Amino acid sequence: MSAKQVDVIEYPRGTARESTVDPITTRVIAGALESIVLEVGHKLSRMAYSSVIRESEDFGAAILDAQGRQVCECPLSTPLQLGPIPGYVRGVNQIMAERGQSWHDGDVIMHNSSFHGASHQPDVAFCVPIFHHGELVGYSVTTAHHLDLGALVPGSVGIVDATDAFAEGLQFRAVKVYERDEPNRGIWQLLRDNIRSSDMVVGDMEAQIAAARVGARRYVELLEEYGKATVEDACEELMNYSERVLREKITELPDGVYRATGYVDGFPDDADPERALLPVKVAVTIEGDTLTVDLTGTAPQVAEKAINMPLLGTVDIAVYVTLRSILLDQATHEDTPQNSGLVRPIRVIAERGSMANPAFPAATIARFCPGNVVADTLMHALSPICGDRVSAGVGNLKVIAYSGLRGENYWVYMDISEGAYGGMLERDGIDAMDTLYANTRNNPVEDIEAHYPLRVRRYELRTDHGGAGQWRGGMGTIREVEFLAPGMMNLEGDGNCYAPWGAFGGENGSPGGVDFVHADGSVEQLPSKLQGRRAGAGDVIRTLSPCGGGYGDPLARDPELVVSDLLDGYLSEQTARTRYGVVLDGTGVDGPGTAALRAQLRAAGPADQRPPWASAPSGTVG
Structure with a gap:
């Protein structure tokens, strides 16, 4: 062979x-x-x-x-x-x-x-x-x-x-x-x-x-x-x-090879079982002032599906942006000119004919969400040596193209449902954010409804689903868009099958979902990727964003932060008690009760009373 x-x-x-x-x-x-x-x-x-x-x-x-x-x-x-x-x-x-x-x-x-x-x-x-x-x-x-x-x-x-x-x-x-x-x-x-x-x-x-x-x-x-x-x-x-600046930061990292595996949702109902499980494998090699990201072992390119990623233009950008964000974070590092000097210390390797390096004429138009998996998996691989600079697993996005006809003329609108970041050292995950290498802004509801036959019926944070941790995972959104006239929708997204990973004892986040709510009120669950779905007036698309993974032991979270989240409606009282071990006394913390409950939960082990999404599969690191 x-x-x-x-x-x-x-x-x-x-x-x-x-x-x-x-x-x-x-x-x-x-x-x-x-x-x-x-x-x-x-x-x-x-x-x-x-x-x-x-x-x-x-x-x-x-x-x-x-x-x-x-x-x-x-x-x-x-x-x-x-x-x-x-x-x-x-x-x-x-x-x-x-x-x-x-x-x-x-x-x-x-x-x-x-x-x-x-x-x-x-x-x-x-x-x-x-x-x-x-x-x-x-x-x-x-x-x-x-x-x-x-x-x-x-x-x-x-x-x-x-x-x-x-x-x-x-x-x-x-x-x-x-x-x-x-x-x-x-x-x-x-x-x-x-x-x-x-x-x-x-x-x-x-x-x-x-x-x-x-x-x-x-x-x-x-x-x-x-x-x-x-x-x-x-x-x-x-x-x-x-x-020079980036090379100096790379030299501060210990030489070695660091690996992780992430997963793209794929197509669970496809007759070919290999399309249902699409791994993204990342191996990071640090040698002195040079860093190599090797994607060997990533799933083969997917025939007649457009989720393949150009190596030059998508995969390399996911790598560069993630490394810049980790090593040259502007919150802790002086501003560095953004130019081609920043790519010189980095090598990117991928097998020809893989999902991360397809051969022409493979389709690539829906490469966005798989590219986000590359970025998230790279961050996961570096977490053992950059734990103070990475977040836990990130909730991926969903993008929908809505369209229809006005007479003989088409209207087309692209709608982005934000994801969320995982928790990070001394900071909760960022809620409702266009994550990783995307960084676009959301579109105002007023602009949508003024220009298209669509109505945004619901747009809110997806509370009580972020991964539990000393710093909790960020919350995604729930978004409902109603068709006011017959039309069509195409969807590309990810994160419905695999939960964002928890870091350093934090729990996994929660997967996302997509519902088609018919005008008669019946609900049909949809996959994270589909095209050409027709809708009538009164039909609604509901997107549920994945929520980020938790960072650190949930039982080490400051009880006052748990109460603050509870009062803001971010958590339920049950979650405060069962996942964070916080007992309330009115609207405040019952100190002795909290200490006793946390001791009991620690003795029971981390799997006790996990919510259903917390045991969902996530990426692996090694």
Whole structure:
């Protein structure tokens, strides 16, 4: 039997050098670069037509140098839009070289190929080359999620039953939509003819181009003010500085190999049993100032299902963001410039043909939730040596594309049901949060009901389900959305089958769920992934987010915190007593009673009187 091919993502070390620019000027240029991309982000969000960009801020903006290295990124953006941008540009340049094409001043390229750097098909990049006195000096790039690109069903999420990449919608491989400032009118007409909500989507695309052009102009102004050599030298020093900072943090960790296994829900009703259990295996090797994340052993790529994850654009970003969050947490560490220097100390390895590194033309459009499992499992693997910097298991998200017809025209809306973080050292898990590498905002109920035939009937915290711990797991949400007219929904989510893991004696969190509440009141349970589900007026979709795992022994929790949670309605009195061993005296703590009950519960062992969700399977660590 032949060995499987393994792909490795790694970048060369920065070259040791002495900067010709003084540190103060370097920091001033760093501030100017961030101001540029902040302006780009603000302009894009203000000009956008769709709520996913305007309200949820599911976009990215960055400036890259002539080598395609990211020198700055917009902090308003989501990591899953920002992180892949250098990969987009590398993919574009690779394709252009194969075609014998070159960049010209005034060009704009559109790109969304998941096998050439893009995160997934709906995340479209528009790349504007930056020319200075006739020389290509960089790229201004915006990315954004688009709500329809002509796939087999309306919407650009929840497409899980895709035969291959071509079934996911329009594929753009380094397409010049402007050439020397002249629009390619045929391409723009093709877009309008093949997108269901074309005015909205094309309007978002035009906003991306306009914003990216602003970034290009501002970068040229910066070069004019300080000189090209000074700016480029400062950018080089900033990338080297970021690399040094991360390497120093890696060297503080003990060398060794650390492993964990997480699970994607999969498809329990599928005839193929291998699709029901989809493990994500992570092995972290620390050697000096280099850290390697190896996903060998992760489930094989899933045929005709779109939950496969591009290695470049999804898996690598899940790894980078998780490691930055653990090792360079801004709560405890000074601000570090976010640029391509931060990826140099990290290697990512995955078998070709696995779910974490699929081979073309595998479908990848629903890669989001599996990528979150990669991030969560990486955090789990590092928990033995970074226990003071990780959370317990994280509750994953659910994303629904709602759609329907108004006459002959489609409306499409993407709704995100937040997850929750696990507890962490000296802090309860964060409630109702778009977790890990997503970081988008929720959409205001008023905006939804003003633009779509939907009504949000219920939106509240899912109380009394966070994992018990010295620091409890965060609470997800319960969200009910009613159709006011016939329509359709596609769902991609995770966390219905596996409970978020508890850390250091904390209990597992609780899995999530999805209910279809028919207009007659009957309730049907749905899986975490499905597409093309039709609904009539009065039907309701109810999503229940997973709740985070607990951190530390629940019986060590401050009784006053338990009472506070009880008074806020976060816990029931039964949970306070049976899981935390807290006895009440009116609205306060009965000290002697609490001490006696806790002694009794400790003697009985941790499995005594666990709630039903606490024994649900979770990831394993070793």
